[in-house]
Amino acid sequence: MRFSPSALDRKLIRDLKGMLGQGITISLVVAAGISGFLTLRATYSSLLESRDQYYEEYRFGDVFAQLDRAPESVAERLESVPGVALVHTRVAESARILMEGPAQTPQALILSLPPGGDAPLNQVLLREGRWPGAGESDEALLLDTFAERWEVAAGDTLGVVMNGSLRSVRITGLATSPEFIYPMPPGGALIPDDERFAVLWMDRRGMAPIFRMEGAFNDVVVRMNPGALEREVLAGIDGVLEPYGGRGAVGRDLQPSNFILDGELEQLRQFSTVVPIIFLGVAAFLLNMVLSRLLHLQRTQVAALKALGYHDSEVGLHYLKMTLGVVIAGSVLGVVLGWYLGRAMTLFYGNFFGFPILGFRMGWRAPLAGILIAGGAGVIGAFTALRKILALSPAEAMSPEPPARYRPTLPERMGLGRLVGPMGRMVLRELGRRPLRTGLSALGIALAIAIVVVGRFSEDAMNYLMEEQFYRAWRENVTVAFTGPTPERAIREIAALPGVAHAEGMRVTSVRMYAGHRWRDVPLQGYPDEVRLRQLLDADGRLRAFPEEGVVITEKLGEVLGIAPGDSVRVTLREGRPGEATLRITGTVDEMLGMQGHMRLGDLNALLAEGPVVSQALVQIDPRDVEALEARLMEWPGVLDVASRDALVERFREQSAEMLTVMTLILTLFASVIAAGVVYNNARVAVSMRERDLASLRVLGFSRREISTVLLGEMGVQVLIAIPPGLWIGHRLCVWIAGTVDPERYRLPVVLSAETYGFAVSVILVAATASALLVRRKLDRLDLIGVLKTRE
Amino acid sequence: MPEPVLTTRGVTRIYEMGEIEVQALRGVDFELMESEFLVLVGASGSGKSTLMNILGGLDRPTDGTVHFRDRELTRASDRELTEYRRNHVGFIFQFYNLMPSLTARENVALVTEITRDPMPADEALALVGLEHRLDHFPSQLSGGEQQRVAVARAIAKRPELLLCDEPTGALDYRSGVVVLEVIERVNRELGTATAVITHNAPISAMASRVVTLHDGAIDEERHNETRAPASEIRW
């Protein structure tokens, strides 16, 4: 049987073909809105699920504690702490690895493995190779991120300084574990480090004797009973470990790797809720606008169908099909694209995090929600227009719209009319005649500009943060960390080394700061009186003075702990004179990176009951001499680490910024598609609406050029008036997003670069120019007779 | 004695345009009889199209009643008015109102597909002499040809009522006669009550009755003793 569509359906098919360009671009707007929504949504939920699976399968602990040393029998007492389900004791020691090349002695954390490697908690994931032999003291598994960075393979042998003596350790395999998704060196580092930090897992019976830890442990991982109160478990564990030099247990949220991962995922979460909704919302608004205008153009046809005896419901169905044709095409494309991109992005991030288990799931809810929101908005747009037409009697709707009442516009009344000439006046009057339509078009374009800005915001924020933090706040290009408190004399010796322009000493100590039952481990930083290499900057880039007395803390820290200037806080000290002390908060500073306290070096040393000592040296040196300095300093006995700023910046970029780059790319792409779609449709609808007027003008003797000027002039004015509000809306949206993205580790400053503004404007201008060319072509081909002969 | 198909009593129609009110019809009492061929004349702006739209169920009067046989159209719901147009009325619009994206044949099919006992679209188009233009789009047809498609569309459903708003307005003499012949034939063979608005005075000779509208009211009514066949009309 031959498929023979009804006349009405033929009209549908032809009308859709006739507006192919518009149909495709509208579909693309829908597709971009939906796939942007789905990509981010699905990526986030898939990553979250993959992380949870990883944690579950490899039995990531709930509570972690370190101590000096306790006999193995203490484990039983830990097990009897209320709320504790399972205790896994370990030996954790630090060591240095000697790598090829000068000054390359990354620090290593050596962790004990139970016999057979089968840890009940924080299980080790063997990626390749084999487990170390039972009782072996010269075999180890190596953390995969470090192995990758240094190109170490299973079977290689590394020189490791353990407890003061150099040993050859054979790497039997590469491994990781949920606690090292981000390789965070111990001691409150801000930035993960896959180059200068390694983990070695060794058989416990083999390694314990090296550190004289037979029958003892100094590291515990605990699993809690479901429903147990973390606060109580932490207190219970601290109580048991206190006599053994317990350094305070922490929950999962503050476990260093998980803390960073949470921050990154939190950021992804915010981006995957707020941003897609903005995108979808904008796409929906535009779809609504474009479709209601398209329908408006069909006014006389709707009336004629009614006059011929078609019911409102039949006419409605006809236009519903037309709208759905466009919306469904866009939705399908959007879902398919969202699936592909979501999967690609999940893989990208999954590999980035090193999750061993990667499941991508989009589910049906998100696609359904996306389609309903976008499709719903389109259908509503079409139908508000259709309802208005259907409400008219056919006789009324069929008669041509009453001639518009034009009047001189404001610029004309101000006497500018003469300046713009008759064409200019026509442009102004057309725009002024329908202020609402002009306003809506401009708003649509403005929103398109705004989402392009939003797409690039996080990249800008990250660049600004890096620039401010690493180049303005920190002015040293090399930081030397000492193994412990070091006399200030060391600074003078460093200052005398070749190439060193300036050096100064700083003391940094980690304390635990309490406010009620809330607390955070916070570095306290003491600066010399004549500090030159550090500046205290707030998020707006303003310079703040270092405190004369007391402690100035990061504003975020004050917020987290609920403390304000004037308050006194209790801290536990870990160096110098361990114990408790009270600090007076004298100010807060809205810093972008980290959470810390700033005070005078003298005050800090006094707090720790120590003389004039420092724990690190800040060095300003000719970049060409950095390598030589590193090599020389690493030979000094008291030097723990020499870090160059460039390497640090590079690491930060890799860890945090690159993650945003992919997202920025995708968002920018979608935003650009939406922007182009809007500008083009706006122009096309304008042509259709004014076809008759323009044809009449041509007949009256106006040239092609002149009528194009009228129409393109209208378009141009709309685009131009949309740019400033567009950039402003973009900025406001970014401020809003920044308010919802709130990891503790860094604050995203809303500092949009000139490039971003320029880019957003360029996208619109390119889209406008391309649309103008297409419109111009359309106008050049305007079939004068045809247009005037038929009554729409 | 023929029955009236359409009856109006005291029909007025006021267009409100902001401040200004235009009274297009002021109390029209009027009947259209079964099988009658009526011509409606009057100066431009006298309210002919307005009356025709109300008779065809395209518009509602501001006041007064309209009956189609014994059904009161002025009380009918929108749905019932649609059914009325769909099943009983053939309308030829002053401005054709064809669907630009449909061919001549499809424009006619648009109507025949939704009526009970239509003639085939090709046949209706052949009646108006357009059998060679079946697959042309409106923009590929002359104004007169478009008008003839509109006529074919109106008669294809074999309506009980044929309402024509200047069916020959845009036509030359020859195609005008073709159109009039078709209308006459439908009137004669199917007994369709027919009302034709025209500015062409000679066409009145075809009518059994001529009604003149003046400024929204019936001014004059005249019965023709003998009706001239369409082929003999000259203008």
Ligand SMILES: Nc1ncnc2c1ncn2[C@@H]1O[C@H](COP(=O)(O)OP(=O)(O)OP(=O)(O)O)[C@@H](O)[C@H]1O
């Ligand atoms: N939609 C409308 N809004 C306002 N006034 C209208 C509208 N339609 C018609 N009129 C006015 O009503 C009056 C009658 O119009 P109508 O179209 O019925 O005239 P007509 O007799 O058909 O004229 P013509 O022979 O020129 O077609 C005119 O004065 C016209 O201006």
Ligand SMILES: [Mg+2]
């Ligand atoms: Mg008229």
